[in-house]
Amino acid sequence: MSTPDHTSLDAIVAAGRDLLEAGGPDGLTMRAVADRVGVRAPSLYKRVRDKAALRRLVADATADDLAARFEDVSGFPAQILAFRNFAHERPEGFRLLFFSGAASQEGIERASLPVLGLADALSGQEHALEAARLVTAWATGFVSMELAGAFHLGGDLDKAFEFGIERISRALSEPAP
Incomplete structure (x- = not known):
C-alpha cells in the first residue's frame, strides 16, 4: 500500500465522490476511500481529519x-x-x-x-x-x-x-x- 505522501487530497476527494455515487452516503467511508486510493485507513487521517471532513x-x-x-x-x-x-x-x-x-x-x-x-x-x-x-x-x-x-x-x-x-x-x- 502507498504511504499518505503518495496520495493527493484531490485523489482522495475523487475517490470519495465515486464511492458516494456507487454506494450512496453509506458507501462514503474513510476505510473505503483509503482502500480506493491505496493507503491504510489510519493513514488517511493524516490528510482528512474525519468522516465529516471527508463529506x-x-x-x-x-x-x-x-x-x-x-x-x-x-x-x-x-x-x-x-x-x-x-x-x-x-x-x-x-x-x-x-x-x-x-x-x-x-x-x-x-x-x-x-x-x-x-x-x-x-x-x-x-x-x-x-x-x-x-x-x-x-x-x-x-x-x-x-x-x-x-x-x-x-x-x-x-x-x-x-x-x-x-x-x-x-x-x-x-x-x-
Whole structure:
C-alpha cells in the first residue's frame, strides 16, 4: 500500500465522490476511500481529519463541479438544463450538496454565484436573491421528485421541465409589482 505522501487530497476527494455515487452516503467511508486510493485507513487521517471532513470535501468538490457546469453554458434555459443534467449524472452528489448540509458556506457560495448572476439578469439586482431562491427551489424540487420516481401521472418530464423553465423565465423577466 502507498504511504499518505503518495496520495493527493484531490485523489482522495475523487475517490470519495465515486464511492458516494456507487454506494450512496453509506458507501462514503474513510476505510473505503483509503482502500480506493491505496493507503491504510489510519493513514488517511493524516490528510482528512474525519468522516465529516471527508463529506465536506466531497460536497465542496461537488459544488465546484456544479459551478463549472454553470459557467460552461450561458442563459437561463441552458444553466437550468445543466443543473438537471448534473443531478442525473451525480444524483448522490446532488443529494449531498442540497439536502445534507455537508458543504461549506464557501462551497455553497461558489455554486450560487452563477445562479445569482442569472437571476440578476432576469429580474434585476434588487430581486436577484429572491429570484435565485425561486429558481433553485423549483429546479431542486422538480429534479428531486424526478430522481425519486415521484411523478406518477405520466406525461413527458422533459416537456414539463421545459414548460417550467419558460414560465419562470417569463415571470422573472416581468417587472415586480
